[in-house]
Amino acid sequence: MPEQLPNPSRKRRDLLTFLAVVAGLLLVNFIGQQFFFRLDLTQEKRYTMSAATRQLLTNLKQPVTVTVYLDGDFPPPFRRLQQSVRETLNEMQVYGGSNLKYVFIDPSAASTEKARNEYYQTLFKKGLSPTNLGANENGKRVEKIIFPWATVSAGGKEQRVLLLRGNQAAPSDVRLNQSIEGLEYELASAIRKLSPGKRKLIGVVEGHGELSNAEAGDLIGSLSQFYDVYRVDLSKVRDLRALNAVIVAKPATAYSEIEKFKLDQFITQGGNALFFVDAMRVNLDSAARTGMLSFPQPVGLDDLLFKYGVRVNADLVLDLNSGVIPLVTGMEGNKPKVEPMPWQFYPLINNFSTHPITRNLDAVYTKFVSTLDTVKATGIRKTPLFFTSRYSRVLPSPVPVNLNDARLEPDRKLYKDKFKPVAYLLEGQFSSLYANRAEPGTTRFQPATSPQAKPAKVLVVSDGDFVRSELDPKTGQPFRLGFDRLANTEFANRELVLNAVDYMLDETGLISVRGKQITLRPLDKLKVIEQRSRWQLLNLVAPLVLLGVFGAVRAWRRKRRYASF
Numbered sequence: 001m002p003e004q005l006p007n008p009s010r011k012r013r014d015l016l017t018f019l020a021v022v023a024g025l026l027l028v029n030f031i032g033q034q035f036f037f038r039l040d041l042t043q044e045k046r047y048t049m050s051a052a053t054r055q056l057l058t059n060l061k062q063p064v065t066v067t068v069y070l071d072g073d074f075p076p077p078f079r080r081l082q083q084s085v086r087e088t089l090n091e092m093q094v095y096g097g098s099n100l101k102y103v104f105i106d107p108s109a110a111s112t113e114k115a116r117n118e119y120y121q122t123l124f125k126k127g128l129s130p131t132n133l134g135a136n137e138n139g140k141r142v143e144k145i146i147f148p149w150a151t152v153s154a155g156g157k158e159q160r161v162l163l164l165r166g167n168q169a170a171p172s173d174v175r176l177n178q179s180i181e182g183l184e185y186e187l188a189s190a191i192r193k194l195s196p197g198k199r200k201l202i203g204v205v206e207g208h209g210e211l212s213n214a215e216a217g218d219l220i221g222s223l224s225q226f227y228d229v230y231r232v233d234l235s236k237v238r239d240l241r242a243l244n245a246v247i248v249a250k251p252a253t254a255y256s257e258i259e260k261f262k263l264d265q266f267i268t269q270g271g272n273a274l275f276f277v278d279a280m281r282v283n284l285d286s287a288a289r290t291g292m293l294s295f296p297q298p299v300g301l302d303d304l305l306f307k308y309g310v311r312v313n314a315d316l317v318l319d320l321n322s323g324v325i326p327l328v329t330g331m332e333g334n335k336p337k338v339e340p341m342p343w344q345f346y347p348l349i350n351n352f353s354t355h356p357i358t359r360n361l362d363a364v365y366t367k368f369v370s371t372l373d374t375v376k377a378t379g380i381r382k383t384p385l386f387f388t389s390r391y392s393r394v395l396p397s398p399v400p401v402n403l404n405d406a407r408l409e410p411d412r413k414l415y416k417d418k419f420k421p422v423a424y425l426l427e428g429q430f431s432s433l434y435a436n437r438a439e440p441g442t443t444r445f446q447p448a449t450s451p452q453a454k455p456a457k458v459l460v461v462s463d464g465d466f467v468r469s470e471l472d473p474k475t476g477q478p479f480r481l482g483f484d485r486l487a488n489t490e491f492a493n494r495e496l497v498l499n500a501v502d503y504m505l506d507e508t509g510l511i512s513v514r515g516k517q518i519t520l521r522p523l524d525k526l527k528v529i530e531q532r533s534r535w536q537l538l539n540l541v542a543p544l545v546l547l548g549v550f551g552a553v554r555a556w557r558r559k560r561r562y563a564s565f
Helices: 008-034 051-058 076-099 113-123 172-181 183-194 216-226 257-268 284-289 302-308 403-409 493-505 510-515 525-530 530-560
Strands: 064-068 100-106 131-137 138-145 149-154 159-164 200-205 228-233 245-249 272-276 290-298 310-312 317-318 320-331 336-349 370-376 380-387 391-398 399-401 421-428 456-461
Touching: 051 076, 051 183, 051 510, 064 076, 100 302, 113 172, 149 183, 159 183, 159 336, 172 183, 172 216, 172 310, 183 510, 216 228, 216 493, 245 257, 245 493, 257 272, 257 290, 257 456, 272 493, 284 403, 290 370, 317 399, 320 403, 336 403, 380 493, 456 493, 493 510, 525 530
Parallel strands: 064 100, 200 228, 200 245, 245 272, 272 456, 317 336
Antiparallel strands: 064 149, 131 138, 149 159, 290 399, 310 370, 317 391, 320 336, 380 421, 421 456
C-alpha cells in the first residue's frame, strides 16, 4: 500500500488554528490587564470588598504590613477562620497593591519549649492574649490555644486587631461566623486609623458633676488614639462649632438654659452628640446601710431630648440577667466572708439590633438603667440599639433600693416586662428647642429654622455608668471600660462607644461594613455520622471507575478508527 503524504491544506489549517488560539490568549490577557474585574458568585457576596474599603486601600499613601498570628494546624472550625483571614487579606491586596503586605506566623512553631514561652511573653507584652476555644471534631471535643490577633503596622505605628470577636454566649460555630463577618471591618478600620489625615475633635462636657478624669480615663484614652479629645466647660466657651462631637457622661447637676442653648445649636447645625444620663438618683452608701428611695435626678436635659424624639423615663429596670455586687454572707474566723451576689439593678444587656454599631457585639454592662420612649419628631429616624432581657421588671419612681435585697430570691412572676429599649440612635435634621424663642439671656429672636441647619446624629443611653471605668482600689488607676473586677470579665461597653463614634464621624462609611452577613449552612450532623462510610467509599471508588470507563471507551474508539488500516 503506497505511503500517504500529509495534506498541505490540512497542515496549513492546523497551523492557522494554533496561531489563532495563541493570539486569542494574548488578547484575553491584554484585556484582563487593562480592564480589571473579579466575579463573586456567593449569595451574600462574601468575597466582595465594600466601596469604602476599596477606596481606602486604593488611596494608601504609605506601606502597610499586616502580621497575623493565626498560622499552624487547627481543627476545621479554626481553619475556617484562618482561611477567611487569608482570603480577606488576598482581596485587600488586590486593591492595596504593593503598599499592602501580610505575613502569617505560628506562635507555637519554636523548636524548644523555652523559645516558645519566650515568644509567648513577647506577645503578652504587646497586649495579645491567647484564647482557649473549643470545637467538636469527629464527635470529639477539641481545644486549642490560639492567638486570634493581627497587628497592622504603618508609619512607625502599630494597631492591634482582635480577629475572634462576636458574642461569647453564642455557640462556638456561631461566634466564629460572627468573627468572619467582621474581618473586613476590623482590618480596614485598623488601616484607616493608621493612615495620615486630619483628626476629628471630640469634647467631653464637664462642670455638672460629670465623670472625673480618672473615671472617664479609659474612655478618653481609647478615643484619643484616633481623635483629639478635650474636656469642655459649657459655661466658659462661646460655642461648640470647632468640635465634631460632644459626650455628656453622667451629669449630676442641672444644665443652665444658656448651656443647653449651646448644645442645641451645636446639634441642630450638624454636630453629633452622645448622652449617657441617669434618670434616677441612687446613693450606694445609703443603699448599703439602711436602704433608700430613689427619686428622679433633674439635670435639665429632658426637654432637649424630648424635642429630639426620645424621653428618658423616671423609673429603674430590674433584670434577672444581671451583674453582681459584693455582700458579707458570714464570718470566716474573725474575718467577714464576702461573696458576689446577683443584683437585679445591674442588667447585663445581650439583646441588640442589627445596626452596624451593635451587630455581633458581646454583652454590655449597665447599672441603674431606665427605660426610653420615643415621641414624635418630624424627620428623625429613631433606632433602638439594645434592650433588656425577656425577664425584666420596671419600677416607677420612687424606687426602693437596698443592697440587702440581693440576699433574697427574686420572685420570677414579677419579671414580665421584656425587651425594654434602653438606648436609641436618633438621625436626621433636628428642630431647635429654642426655635421662635429668644436666645436665653438676650433678646435675639431665634428663627424657626437656622440657615446653618445640617443633619446630625444623637445617641441616648439611659445609664451614666455605661462609660464609667472602675478604679483600682490599690493604685487609683482606671480599669478598661467595661471590665468588672468581681466577675473578672470585660464587657463590650468600650467597643460599643468606639463603634458609635466611628459611625458618627467616619465620612467614608466604613462602619457600614459591620453589617456584612454570612449565612451558616451547617451539615446535618446525624446524617454525616450515619452516611460517613458511604460517602468515603464513593469518593474513593467513583474516580477509579470513571477513569476505567474513560480508558475503555478511548481504547474502543481508537481500535475502531484505525481498524481499516
